[in-house]
Amino acid sequence: MLTQAIFGYLSFVIVVTSILVVTRKNAVHSVLWMLILFIHIAALFLFLNAEFLAAIQIIIYAGAMLVLYLFVVMLLNLKQEERIPRFTSLWPLGLLTATGLLLVLGLTAKTIIKGPPYIYTVDFVNEIGHLSLVGQVLYTEYLFPFEVLSVVLLVAIVGAIVLAKKKLRS
Amino acid sequence: MVSLNSYIVLSMIVFTIGVFGFLTRRNIIIMFISVELMLNAVNISLVAFSFYLQDLRGHILVFFIISVAAAEAAIGLAILIAFFRNKPTVNIDEINIMKW
Missing domain, CATH: 1.20.120.1200 (NADH-ubiquinone/plastoquinone oxidoreductase chain 6, subunit NuoJ)
Known part of the structure; x- marks a missing residue:
């Protein structure tokens, strides 16, 4: 309740x-x-x-x-x-599209079939700790995506500076 | 106990509101914010699924989504500032320089 x-x-x-x-x-x-x-x-x-x-x-x-x-x-x-005005002149069309999308998603939500549960039950996660379990999975199974993500963030840092800088010296 | 479907419906509604905002607003900053809203809706459904399927990999995916969203916001706002210097408007109806 x-x-x-x-x-x-x-x-x-x-x-x-x-x-x-x-x-x-x-x-x-x-x-x-x-x-x-x-x-x-x-x-x-x-x-x-x-x-x-x-x-x-x-x-x-x-x-x-x-x-x-x-x-x-x-x-x-x-x-x-x-x-x-805050909305574009064609805003009813946008509302229609969004409502149709909600309808389609709502129809698919009824047909969700849950897969078999995995090993990370609530008690297991509470015993070891959420952060250390996430760290274990992140640094073993997802190590390569994690490294790629660091490159993405590096590109974001450099790109934001390059784009927003007034003039690049040639 | 809240059922999985409640979370999915909540995520769905928030996603749809994000789609509506992205399609209809004129202000480009609010369009960016709507994209963030959609990403957050997906995060809600991923966390709900990983709770009900007792799997932590959904959390990893949410972690990646949050990082990519931060990178996207930084780049997008930098492009916006660079654009604003050439043409001082955020109204998307006036951003039509590449229109054929």
Whole structure:
């Protein structure tokens, strides 16, 4: 009963704030609603026994990325943008597409067949600890994707500087 | 006990809201934010699946998605700033320089 109440609260807030995120006119308001959304998604991750993911959701999304978005909104002067209508003229078509997508996804959700459970039961994860188990899987089974990911982040660092720099000296 | 389908439906709704925002907003920053919303919806469903299938590999995938989303946001916003220097607008209706 309590778990259902908590899940109901979290899902209600997640849906409402995500609607607010895509409909606010001011981009700063959108980003701030996004902060509340991310905190509730992190709480949902805690609810699903994923402490490490809840922590990086808060640190990376809420801490780093939203600050990046806020900085960009602050750097660009968007005063005149608030006077134009917020949706494109063809917004009913977009709403129709989104509703159709929801319908199709909803129909497929009924046919989900769960596979056989794997070894990481809740008790096993709680005994060893979520972070150390994630670390074990990440550094053994997924070592190569992890290394590729470091290159992706390096490209992001260098690329962001190269793109946003005023002029490259030749 | 909350069933797996509730999480899937929640993830579905958030994903659809993200699709709607991406298709209909004029402000390119909010379009970026909608993409983040869609990625978060996928993260919710991955974590729910890995909880109900008792498998940690979904968590690894979420970790990768969060990292790639951070890289994507950095590059996308850098492109946006570089573009804004040439044409001071974030309205996508006015970004039509490559339109045939």
